[in-house]
Amino acid sequence: MHAARKSVLALLIAGLTQSAALAADVTVQVLDREGKALAGAVVVLETSVSGPRPTPLAEHTIEQEQMRFAPAVSVVHLSTKVHFVNLDRWDHHVRGGAAGPGGVYLDASQGFAFRLSGRVAGKPASRESRQFNQTGPQLLGCHLHGSMRGHLYVTDSPWAAVSDAQGQVQLREVPAGGARLRVWHAEELVETPPQALSVSDGMAAVRVATQVVVGRKKKPVEGGGYGY
Template identity: 25%
Template sequence: MRSYLKIAKSTLLCPLILVSPVQASAVTLNIIDQHQQPVSNAVIEILNSAEIKGSPTNIAVIDQINKAFVPEQIIIQQGQAVDFPNSDNIRHHVYSFSEAKTFELKLYADKPEKEIVFEQPGVVVVGCNIHDSMIGYIYVAEHQFFTSSDLGVAHIAASAESSPQISIWHPYAANGAESRQTFEVNQLEKNATGEYIVEIELTPPPPRDSFEDTFGAIGHH
């Protein structure tokens, strides 16, 4: 059976997600942290679904408002571009040195000269080289089917017998903001309501003014 996802309500921006109608065999994931609390905004990707073909033509946007990236995290597809407009009345210097994408947009106001294309899948942590309180996250999906959790709940519209293999990412993961965990759904335990339980370990969000200390820097200008 071909696996596909129902998109849960989320504060994440998901600009291009391929989905199909939900079937009766939908699997529900209950994503909790080490304190048994529901986890929102975890990104779930089905690793044994089809890979993305071609490059998406629509451009995702991360704005800069009141010295913050808005939204703080987005999901895009491999090969998709992201625009980083600056809506503040001060200049910003956006950069990342993540393995999935290293780039730099030197001090600018309004709009940068060009968008940034994210050719490789993975997680990209974005900062401002002037304002260390600015931290953003871009999840670059390799496969066609992905979603995010809403109050700990996410739906995979596929039978557990089809052995969906998933990865789960959250920016506050204890083993690092760029790390992901993988699971075989049919090997997970169920709760009393039949939801598959996925427990991930989280750490508190990075303190503000800490991008350089937490993720490193490329040198102030």
């Protein structure tokens, strides 16, 4: 019996070791149309290969501070609860809806909206929470301040992140095998086609070229009333 238990334990350890060996870290380098590093791009990796999945964050906070959404670009899992918190002294009437190319709402009559009171010294900041049931980019704005603009990307993949100042993303412990990369950027006019890849240990960084032109003049977020 003792020998049998040892055998079972050895098999379990071997299985765990093999699973770890069959996972790899993936580095993604995102480039703009001129071939320069593109910051603020959402990178999502999708795979049907079996294996352990990272646990998505339970909560994520987007602050309204100094007339900005912070962070300006967020990526969250479908299971993540998103908190909107107003740190400014004045009210904000936050709105959000599915984003289309060029920084517009796909349907200005659809989405969500709520008013957050301005912060008062000595009192908790006003907040509202949402959980999303649809994947894809959301455009954030404010009915009271047209210059405010932010983006929230919702995904059902546990491997997703926003590229840093060097245009890079690190995706950890991805199962080895076939996968697909999706890249989205708030300033894209042309969708970047999904890119197939084969995940393996020690693989080189994956370069994704986009047609994004950084620094296009942005229009204030428009459309829609207060009724939805």
